[in-house]
Amino acid sequence: MRRNAQYQVAAPAALSGQVTVDLSAISDNVKALKKRTKAPYFMAVVKGNAYGHGLVEVARTAVDAGADWLGTAQLTEAISLRQAGITLPILSWLYLASQTSATILEALENDVDVSLGSVGQLEVLEGIAARLGRPAVVHLELDSGLSRGGARKEDWAELVARARQAELDGTLRVRGLWTHLAWADVPAHPGNATAVAEFEDAVREAHEAGLNPELRHVSSSANILDRPEFHFDMVRAGLAIYGLAPADHLDPADFGLRPSLSVTAPLVMVKKVPAGTGVSYEHQAITYEPRYLGLIPLGYADGIPKGISGRSVVNIGGRSVPVIGKVCMDQFMVDLGPDAGGIDVGDTAVLFGDPASGAASADDWGAAIGSHGDEIINRIAPRLPRAYATSAYRCPDYQEPAAAGQGNVA
Numbered sequence: 001m002r003r004n005a006q007y008q009v010a011a012p013a014a015l016s017g018q019v020t021v022d023l024s025a026i027s028d029n030v031k032a033l034k035k036r037t038k039a040p041y042f043m044a045v046v047k048g049n050a051y052g053h054g055l056v057e058v059a060r061t062a063v064d065a066g067a068d069w070l071g072t073a074q075l076t077e078a079i080s081l082r083q084a085g086i087t088l089p090i091l092s093w094l095y096l097a098s099q100t101s102a103t104i105l106e107a108l109e110n111d112v113d114v115s116l117g118s119v120g121q122l123e124v125l126e127g128i129a130a131r132l133g134r135p136a137v138v139h140l141e142l143d144s145g146l147s148r149g150g151a152r153k154e155d156w157a158e159l160v161a162r163a164r165q166a167e168l169d170g171t172l173r174v175r176g177l178w179t180h181l182a183w184a185d186v187p188a189h190p191g192n193a194t195a196v197a198e199f200e201d202a203v204r205e206a207h208e209a210g211l212n213p214e215l216r217h218v219s220s221s222a223n224i225l226d227r228p229e230f231h232f233d234m235v236r237a238g239l240a241i242y243g244l245a246p247a248d249h250l251d252p253a254d255f256g257l258r259p260s261l262s263v264t265a266p267l268v269m270v271k272k273v274p275a276g277t278g279v280s281y282e283h284q285a286i287t288y289e290p291r292y293l294g295l296i297p298l299g300y301a302d303g304i305p306k307g308i309s310g311r312s313v314v315n316i317g318g319r320s321v322p323v324i325g326k327v328c329m330d331q332f333m334v335d336l337g338p339d340a341g342g343i344d345v346g347d348t349a350v351l352f353g354d355p356a357s358g359a360a361s362a363d364d365w366g367a368a369i370g371s372h373g374d375e376i377i378n379r380i381a382p383r384l385p386r387a388y389a390t391s392a393y394r395c396p397d398y399q400e401p402a403a404a405g406q407g408n409v410a
């Protein structure tokens with residue numbers, strides 16, 4: 001469609017955005033990350049609907065790429081994976097300990113491992129396991145400084161003693177010991193070494209109590225890439241699987257990783273406005289010369305952050321054009337410049353995706369609002385349809401590492 005008037009409007013059928021997930025990127029990212037660790041086991045974290053990418057689709061892709069474990073935050077996510085026919089070991093770590101919890105029972109019936117970080121949780125799991133007729137398989141979590149889940153070190157001795165007694169009683173089996181680092185996204189921070197030392201003390205204490213778990217796991221994405229001495233028996237990869245930067249100083253492309261999610265939408269209107277025109281609510285942007293504006297039918301109801309206005313760009317026809325004016329609930333404007341330069345109604349706007357395509361990345365959008373790419377991709381609303389694709393793209397000039405990391409902590 002060519003412009004022959006001051007503005008044009010696309011047909012209503014075009015009013016939708018699209019989320020495209022490149023499953024080959026996820027597969028390649030898993031393989032690249034596995035090559036960077038000597039840990040015997042690799043967990044792909046698929047919590048939060050696989051960071052907005054699609055729980056079952058991503059899990060299957062990660063399994064095919066060589067993941068040994070899957071990780072979910074909520075038990076319902078783990079149960080959904082089992083219902084989809086996925087048999088790989090799953091650890092789930094966030095649940096309400098309730099004596100009447102049918103969800104916990106269903107998870108245990110489906111061979112889902114659960115995290116255990118308090119005596120109260122232990123007692124609940126013992127009761128449910130007794131009803132089930134077989135031990136609940138658990139990973140004891142140490143709170144090494146995050147002050148989130150897990151037992152603090154002063155409560156650890158009681159927890160491991162009670163867990164060992166539960167093993168003897170046949171109601172629990174302790175398969176793993178784990179912690180999550182408070183400075184996980186700042187690998188060089190001295191707090192990480194302190195937390196790992198505390199974790200090693202906790203492991204020794206568990207052994208002294210008679211526990212002999214097969215798995216110790218500490219490292220998430222940033223430490224997979226930057227602290228091989230923290231890898232232990234298993235690593236837990238989240239952000240890096242999706243091609244996002246797990247730390248500010250780590251460029252995913254340097255490790256052969258690429259973004260796996262892009263968001264696009266059609267340009268539904270192109271309008272020429274004179275100098276001095278206010279744009280969107282409260283006229284937070286005013287044109288200083290005649291401009292062409294473009295309308296994109298996505299807004300904060302779709303997960304577009306209000307703070308992106310004036311701070312990031314979208315790509316249309318190979319051109320980067322800035323977001324202008326306040327983001328509305330279902331739409332936002334872009335500044336096409338004094339000459340729209342061949343951009344027309346119906347053209348595809350790439351909000352973010354793989355930088356190799358010329359688009360901004362989710363990490364770019366995250367930085368623009370003072371956050372990170374994971375917040376951006378997790379904002380994207382379910383009402384946007386997901387499509388799954390594959391590609392043969394490889395990062396230019398990337399070479400696979402000759403060997404894995406420097407080894408595990410003894």
